[in-house]
Amino acid sequence: MHIFYTPDINSNTLILSEEESKHCIKVLRLDAGSLLHLVDGIGGFYDAIIEDPHPKRTKLKIVKKIENFAKRNHYLHIAIAPTKNIERIEWFLEKATEIGIDEITPIICDRSERKELKTERLNKVITSAVKQSIKAFHPKLNEAIRFSDFISKNTNTQKFIAHCMDEGKVAIKEQLIPNGNYLVIIGPEGDFTFQELEAAVNNNYIPISLGESRLRTETAALEACFEINFLNR
Known part of the structure; x- marks a missing residue:
C-alpha cells in the first residue's frame, strides 16, 4: 500500500508536491492508472488514480474518500522536555505517532539540557510515521515553551505530571476517565524540581507513576502514550 501525505485536498483532482x-x-x-492512497492529516483517507505521472507534479484523480479514518476515542497531548540527544526525541515522536498521539509540546524546564529545537525536521519524522503506520490524523507539534508558561494555561483536560520523587503519586489507571481528553507532562533527565512539581499540582495536575523502573525521558513519554491508548481500548 502506497501512502502519500497531502494536507491540501480541496477537489477531486490533485497535484502531488515535487518531493512526493x-x-x-x-x-x-x-x-x-496506478492506485495509491492519500491522507490529509485531519482524518481523510483517499483512494486516487494517477492521471499524469510527472516526476515533479504528478496529477491524481480522487475516486474514494473515507472521513475520520481510524479515529481514536480520546485525545492525547504529551508535553515533554527535549533531550540533549535530539535523536531520542525523534525516536519518541516516531513511535508515539505509530501508537497514537494527537499533540506534542516541547517544554523547557529548570533542569533541561536542551533549551531550543527546530521543529521542521521533527515534523518530517512525524509525517514519515503517519504514512508508515497508515494514520489519517497528523499529530500537531507545537513550538517549545517554558514550563511555567505552559502549566498556567487553562485546559479542559485530565492533567497529569509524571515524576521520580518518592511520594504523592498514583497509577494513571486509577485516575484516568475513559474516552477523555488527556495532557501528560514528562520532565527532563534530571526530573522536575520540587518547585515545578508544586506549581503543577497547584494548577490541578495529578502526580502519577509510570511503574517501578526509572525511565529515560523519551521512554517515560512513550510509556504514558502506550498506557493511555491501552486503557482506552
Missing part, C-alpha cells in the same frame, strides 16, 4: 511526485515516479516507479 519524485518518490511516486522515480522511487516507486508508479505509472498512469
